[in-house]
């Protein structure tokens with residue numbers, strides 16, 4: 001299927017590795033012109049060369065200056081924006097008792113304010129192109145009380161706000177022809193997931209392999225962690241003109257892990 005992305009100008013935030021990198025790679029494969037960012041200049045420039053992105057920009061999306069550097073740098077290179085992929089590093093794991101105000105403030109800047117700022121900065125260009133926005137979030141927003149998400153207090157608390165933001169934006173921006181959707185990952189094999197498994201293993205005093213085994217045997221109906229390219233396929237479709245009548249949707253990519261109906 002031709003997704004209609006050839007020549008489209010796409011910004012993928014936080015893309016030196018993991019989900020962001022996989023999404024950027026998939027857009028390049030679809031013929032899009034891609035700008036990516038992450039915090040280390042040398043690394044992101046190398047990744048841009050490796051995957052065929054047009055530009056790699058050093059930017060910390062947890063800051064206003066970083067969001068500006070990414071969006072303005074991408075516009076300067078690409079000449080405009082058709083698609084914005086909102087993504088960032090994950091907030092640190094922890095239970096409520098582990099976290100002080102400083103930890104909440106840091107996570108707020110990283111998880112919620114980055115989404116607000118990137119969207120605000122990209123909007124003037126997206127209005128011109130009737131483009132689309134995809135927020136990479138987490139399945140934990142649907143079932144934050146599940147034991148599977150027990151140590152993700154910051155993610156559970158703040159991503160709920162990200163989903164409130166994107167649902168409201170989907171309505172607010174529809175008259176401008178801009179679509180806004182979310183792709184919550186379940187357990188896609190990346191360094192972040194390996195770190196979370198290591199954290200859980202340490203808390204429980206068991207081997208890290210046991211954590212993965214538990215998810216694969218008892219929590220994920222498809223019986224395995226997902227691959228980043230499987231996640232990226234959903235992002236690319238939702239962002240594309242082929243999804244022209246889809247907005248305000250949250251399409252989880254989780255091997256059946258979420259058990260709720262909606």
Ligand SMILES: NC(=O)c1ccc[n+]([C@@H]2O[C@H](COP(=O)([O-])OP(=O)(O)OC[C@H]3O[C@@H](n4cnc5c(N)ncnc54)[C@H](OP(=O)(O)O)[C@@H]3O)[C@@H](O)[C@H]2O)c1
Pocket residue numbers: 013014015016017018019020037038039040043059060061062087088089090091110136137138139185186187188189190191192193
């Ligand atoms: N993988 C999953 O199954 C899963 C599940 C639920 C939620 N998530 C969420 O999805 C997001 C991406 O996860 P991932 O698995 O791809 O993580 P990852 O493998 O750790 O990759 C994170 C990426 O974000 C970049 N990054 C981190 N902080 C940044 C910042 N402040 N500004 C700009 N770039 C930044 C990192 O590059 P630098 O460090 O070089 O800046 C890296 O490229 C996270 O928020 C994670 O919590 C993932």
